[in-house]
Amino acid sequence: xxxxxxxxxxxxxxxxxSCYLTTGVHMRFYASFGTVLLLLAITAPVAxxxxxxxxxxxxxxxxxxxMIGKSYTSMVRGIPDIAFxxxxxxxxxxxxxxxxxxxxxxxxxxxxxxxxNFLVCADAKLPLSTAPQTVHEIYNFFxxxxxxxxxxxxxxxxxxxGAMMAVPREQMETAEAYGMTRSQAFWRVMVPQMWIYAxxxxxxxxxxxxxxxxLLFLLGVEDIVYWARELGGSKTPQFTDYPHPDWxxxxxxxxxxxxxxxxxxxxxxxxxxxxxxxxxxxxxxxxAMRRA
Amino acid sequence: xTCYEAFQAYALRSLGIxxxxxxxxxISVCEQVVLIGSGMIWNVYFGAxxxxxxxxxxxxxxxxxxxxxxxxxxxxxxFVFIFRGSPLFIQFFLAYFLFLSLKxxxxxxxxxxxxxxxxxxVLFLNTAAYSxxxxxxxxxxxxxxxxxxxxxxxxxxxVKFRRITWPTMLRLGWPSYTNEAIFLFHATTLVxxxxxxxRQQRGDALFYASYFADRTFNPFVPYPIVAGYFIILTLIVIxxxxxxxxxxxxxxxxxxxxxxxxxxxILR
Numbered sequence: 001x002x003x004x005x006x007x008x009x010x011x012x013x014x015x016x017x018s019c020y021l022t023t024g025v026h027m028r029f030y031a032s033f034g035t036v037l038l039l040l041a042i043t044a045p046v047a048x049x050x051x052x053x054x055x056x057x058x059x060x061x062x063x064x065x066x067m068i069g070k071s072y073t074s075m076v077r078g079i080p081d082i083a084f085x086x087x088x089x090x091x092x093x094x095x096x097x098x099x100x101x102x103x104x105x106x107x108x109x110x111x112x113x114x115x116x117n118f119l120v121c122a123d124a125k126l127p128l129s130t131a132p133q134t135v136h137e138i139y140n141f142f143x144x145x146x147x148x149x150x151x152x153x154x155x156x157x158x159x160x161x162g163a164m165m166a167v168p169r170e171q172m173e174t175a176e177a178y179g180m181t182r183s184q185a186f187w188r189v190m191v192p193q194m195w196i197y198a199x200x201x202x203x204x205x206x207x208x209x210x211x212x213x214x215l216l217f218l219l220g221v222e223d224i225v226y227w228a229r230e231l232g233g234s235k236t237p238q239f240t241d242y243p244h245p246d247w248x249x250x251x252x253x254x255x256x257x258x259x260x261x262x263x264x265x266x267x268x269x270x271x272x273x274x275x276x277x278x279x280x281x282x283x284x285x286x287x288a289m290r291r292a
Numbered sequence: 293x294t295c296y297e298a299f300q301a302y303a304l305r306s307l308g309i310x311x312x313x314x315x316x317x318x319i320s321v322c323e324q325v326v327l328i329g330s331g332m333i334w335n336v337y338f339g340a341x342x343x344x345x346x347x348x349x350x351x352x353x354x355x356x357x358x359x360x361x362x363x364x365x366x367x368x369x370x371f372v373f374i375f376r377g378s379p380l381f382i383q384f385f386l387a388y389f390l391f392l393s394l395k396x397x398x399x400x401x402x403x404x405x406x407x408x409x410x411x412x413x414v415l416f417l418n419t420a421a422y423s424x425x426x427x428x429x430x431x432x433x434x435x436x437x438x439x440x441x442x443x444x445x446x447x448x449x450x451v452k453f454r455r456i457t458w459p460t461m462l463r464l465g466w467p468s469y470t471n472e473a474i475f476l477f478h479a480t481t482l483v484x485x486x487x488x489x490x491r492q493q494r495g496d497a498l499f500y501a502s503y504f505a506d507r508t509f510n511p512f513v514p515y516p517i518v519a520g521y522f523i524i525l526t527l528i529v530i531x532x533x534x535x536x537x538x539x540x541x542x543x544x545x546x547x548x549x550x551x552x553x554x555x556x557x558i559l560r
Contacts, residue, residue, distance in 0.1 A: 078523040080478035082485070086502050087515040094511075118509040211379040218485055225385065232389075249389040256378045256386055263377035 008241045020242045029227040033258070036213045036224055039145060044209060046149040048202075051156025058161050073157040081151050082215065088147040089219050093126065100124040137222065144219040152209055159201030164190055166197040196277045203270040210262050214255075228255055295322040306330040306494045314493060314503065321513060324504050328517050331497035332525070334484075337408075338496075339477040342415035346423060349416070353424030354461070358431050368424070375421030380414075380479055384486035387414045407488035415483075419476050423469055430465030431457070463540040470533040474526050497521055 004011065005019040020026070057069025076084070097120045098112065105121035112119055122128075127135045167190050175185035217225035232248030301311035303326055315323045356368030375383070391410050394401040404410040434457060442448075442456040462469075481498040484490045490499055501514035508514075541549040 078526040079519040080481045080498065080522055082478075082481050083498055083501070083515055083518050083522070086498070086505070087511050090505055090509075090511040113510065214379045214381040217381075225381070228385075246389070246393070249386065249393055252382060252386040252389060255382050256374075259378040259382060260374065 016242075020244075023242065025227075025231060028222075029224070029231055032222060032224045032227050035141070035221065036216070039141075039148065039213055039216060040209065042145050043148045043152060044206065046145070047152035047156050047209075050149055050153025051158075051160050054153060054157025055160035055164060058157065059164065069157070072154055073161060076151065076154045076158075081212075082218070084151050085147055085215055085219060088150055089143055092143055092146060094118055097124055097126050100126065140220050144216055144221050147219065148209075148212070152205065152212075155205050155208070156202070159198055159205060160194070162201065163194040163198035167193045199270075199274055199277055203266075203274070206266060206270070207263060210266065211259065224255055224258075228252055295320075295326075298322045298326045302326045303330055304333075306333050306496070306500075308492065308494055312492070316507070319504060319508055324500075324514050325517055327500045328497045328504075328514065329521060331495055331500045332521050334407075334494075334496035335477060335480045336525070338412060338415055338480040338483060339473075341412055342419050342480075343473055343476060345416050346419035349420035350423035350427055351458070353420060354427035354431050357424065357428045371417075372421045372425050372428075375418050376425060380418055381482055381486055383414050383418060384411065384482060384488065387411075388487035407483055407490065411483040411488050415476065415480065418479075419472065422472050422476075426465045426468045426472060427461055429468075430461045430463075433464055434460045459540065466533070466537050466540055470530065470537070473529050473533060477525055477529060478522065 002015075002019060002022070004015060005022075008016055008019050011019065054069050054072045057065050058073055060066045060069060097118075101108065101112065101120040101124035104123045108121050110119070127139045171189050171193060172185055175189040180188065214223070214225045216223040228251035229248060232246065232251035234246040235243050237243040298320065299322075302323060304310050305314075305327055307330075314327070353368050353371060356364045357372065359365050359368075387410060388405070391401055391404040395405055404413065438456055438460055439452075442452045447455065481496060484495045484499040493499075493503070495503075497518050501518045504514040505511045
């Protein structure tokens with residue numbers, strides 16, 4: 001990065017550090033923080049959409065749809081979410097390959113599951129085995145995002161279902177009295193009012209989502225945990241210009257501080273948001289603001 | 293291998309008793325059920341011990357957070373913030389590397405680099421922070437009338453705390469604490485994915501499940517088995533905590549009792 005970095009072994013500590021912290025691999029480490037933020041940015045709205053659909057399904061008048069919604073919302077209660085993460089990544093991958101297999105190779109006769117193998121034809125592989133490494137990484141990342149969205153969608157469905165139920169019954173009755181249909185009442189009366197009831201739950205969920213991001217590491221994505229382990233491990237002079245002992249403790253301390261800052265910042269923002277949404281609401285928070 | 297043989301060979305595999313080699317090639321459902329069940333021993337071990345020990349620290353933390361003196365309040369607040377504000381996964385990694393470097397200083401820290409002791413310490417501190425916050429919230433909502441009544445009866449200091457404040461705090465916080473307990477058991481599945489080594493592949497339920505999923509390339513058998521075990525464990529936890537809840541509420545009229553409600557909230 002800097003011109004004086006030619007021979008690191010001759011530098012004093014401060015310069016050595018400035019060179020060490022700007023090597024190519026460190027840049028990839030910093031970029032992986034972007035990966036985490038990207039995951040948050042995509043997962044949060046998608047999970048919210050899944051949650052909304054789940055909550056709507058749980059309120060459906062049709063029994064089968066209601067059952068699907070109810071089982072989706074309750075799946076996260078008894079089972080560790082990490083099990084879901086590990087499960088969905090493989091299951092989704094296999095489901096996609098199976099679908100492509102059915103579509104692309106109709107004349108394939110051998111069974112797909114042969115003992116301990118899952119075999120699909122070469123055309124159906126995802127991504128194709130000829131694809132470059134980056135395509136594999138992007139595919140993995142999107143599998144991970146989808147998995148996060150499914151699991152957090154279930155959490156969000158729980159919260160949103162509760163929020164829909166919390167909208168005062170009189171509001172819905174008034175809507176009915178005005179002759180609105182069920183769906184009109186839902187979209188015009190319930191949905192605009194439910195968010196303030198959902199907000200505490202959703203803020204909690206956001207915090208949980210932030211704290212779940214290191215699990216990307218388990219899903220095979222090169223995220224901050226991966227790089228912290230890689231970079232922190234002790235390095236010998238044979239393989240690098242910057243030999244150092246085992247520094248993983250410091251790298252993970254840095255990650256800890258990063259997460260603490262994220263949490264703190266979110267807390268501040270969410271507090272402001274709650275204030276805004278409480279304006280003019282028939283809740284204790286709204287009432288308190290009116291008097292003030 | 294019949295189911296009975298599988299049970300004999302693998303029931304205590306996670307503790308190092310019985311067959312050493314894990315099954316290879318064709319892996320029967322029986323072997324998966326038995327081995328994953330054997331891994332559950334670790335989940336119960338971590339969860340139960342961390343809860344038991346964390347309970348006391350949690351009470352102390354709640355009292356510390358509620359204290360007037362900043363010397364007690366600030367450390368408690370920071371403790372809660374650090375453990376609740378960062379992912380458990382990172383805490384495990386950090387603790388493991390911390391213990392590794394401590395080990396180089398002195399042999400006393402040797403046991404801490406194993407999952408059995410090191411991960412337990414992390415879980416203990418983690419659950420103490422989460423439950424401490426729950427108890428703190430409950431402590432703030434202890435009815436003033438109860439405390440005034442205690443004063444009127446001449447109770448004070450330790451006796452007042454022991455007989456009035458503490459039981460009321462527990463009663464008010466118990467539904468949330470039940471939740472915390474359930475999700476602590478779920479969180480124990482992270483241990484062997486986070487640096488702490490599973491020596492000779494003695495791991496917990498999810499460790500074996502992911503081993504099988506990798507080996508058989510079929511996630512549709514081992515993960516539902518884990519799910520089944522955890523649903524049973526969750527029901528047992530709810531049952532036990534429900535009994536305690538009944539005891540804590542026994543002096544109240546039927547309508548005033550707080551029910552246990554299970555809300556999913558925590559992935560740390």
